Amino acid sequence: MGKLDGKIALITGGTTGIGLASARLFHQEGARVYVTGRNPVTLGQARKSLPPEVSILEADSANLADLDRIIGQLKAEAGRLDILFINAGVGEFRPLGEASEPHWDRIMDVNLKGPFFLTQKALPLLGKGASVVFTTSVVDRKGFPGASVYSASKAGLAGLARALAVELAPLGIRVNSLAPGPIVTPIHDKLGLSAEDLAAFQASVSQQVPMKRMGTDEEVAGAALFLASKDSSFMTGEEMLVDGGAAVS
Numbered sequence: 001m002g003k004l005d006g007k008i009a010l011i012t013g014g015t016t017g018i019g020l021a022s023a024r025l026f027h028q029e030g031a032r033v034y035v036t037g038r039n040p041v042t043l044g045q046a047r048k049s050l051p052p053e054v055s056i057l058e059a060d061s062a063n064l065a066d067l068d069r070i071i072g073q074l075k076a077e078a079g080r081l082d083i084l085f086i087n088a089g090v091g092e093f094r095p096l097g098e099a100s101e102p103h104w105d106r107i108m109d110v111n112l113k114g115p116f117f118l119t120q121k122a123l124p125l126l127g128k129g130a131s132v133v134f135t136t137s138v139v140d141r142k143g144f145p146g147a148s149v150y151s152a153s154k155a156g157l158a159g160l161a162r163a164l165a166v167e168l169a170p171l172g173i174r175v176n177s178l179a180p181g182p183i184v185t186p187i188h189d190k191l192g193l194s195a196e197d198l199a200a201f202q203a204s205v206s207q208q209v210p211m212k213r214m215g216t217d218e219e220v221a222g223a224a225l226f227l228a229s230k231d232s233s234f235m236t237g238e239e240m241l242v243d244g245g246a247a248v249s
């Protein structure tokens with residue numbers, strides 16, 4: 001028997017990295033899984049690597065019309081949503097002097113505005129026992145140079161989770177955050193670093209983690225399963241770190 005038997009789950013940003021590993025695990029645990037992504041290449045790769053029962057939807061997390069469309073599809077096909085894992089996110093790093101308004105808007109639209117409005121749009125489908133999980137980050141507890149806007153977006157998301165946990169508790173809906181530390185996923189390939197610089201970056205990051213390594217997407221997926229399932233039934237408003245101890249060092 002799976003931990004998510006009969007559950008309907010939507011995972012945003014489920015085409016690579018943490019979202020893809022979570023989609024695989026949630027499906028193995030018995031959920032009917034929907035994932036979203038935006039890039040046609042990674043959407044196609046996810047289609048090939050995920051089981052055929054997983055639905056892959058093209059939707060930009062920053063585009064409210066796309067969010068209406070996917071919620072409409074879920075309503076028509078499933079009629080309800082038990083697990084809303086809002087995981088899609090972008091990481092872009094700029095020193096204060098080089099940050100621009102488009103940089104601010106790109107990050108905030110995907111990492112904060114989209115999640116807020118997707119939760120609002122999904123609310124009519126979420127019932128008693130539903131679990132909402134936001135992917136935040138260790139950066140909302142710990143400062144890193146160049147990460148100011150990204151950190152603000154993730155700290156904002158953790159704030160949303162706390163407030164919504166209290167607001168939605170009377171409906172039987174739990175809301176928690178999952179804060180990964182450095183995890184090996186394609187997000188780091190998007191930083192524009194050479195292969196050599198990326199390896200040096202990952203080695204230096206690993207040294208800052210008490211466990212002296214980066215985490216894996218499967219390790220975060222296991223934590224997402226915990227927050228999505230009844231195993232965490234008395235948890236709401238919590239931010240759970242999966243960071244090898246990075247936040248406490």
Ligand SMILES: NC(=O)c1ccc[n+]([C@@H]2O[C@H](COP(=O)([O-])OP(=O)(O)OC[C@H]3O[C@@H](n4cnc5c(N)ncnc54)[C@H](OP(=O)(O)O)[C@@H]3O)[C@@H](O)[C@H]2O)c1
Pocket residue numbers: 012013014015016017018019036037038039040042043059060061062087088089090091110135136137138179180181182183184185186187188
């Ligand atoms: N990896 C880490 O070290 C780390 C640490 C802390 C927090 N996080 C957070 O973990 C989450 C997952 O990241 P990851 O590491 O797994 O990175 P990833 O492999 O780059 O995955 C990001 C996912 O989000 C999707 N996405 C990005 N922008 C989108 C948009 N506008 N609309 C729809 N989908 C979009 C991507 O799809 P496309 O390919 O279509 O863009 C992809 O499926 C993010 O919220 C990230 O901030 C990651």
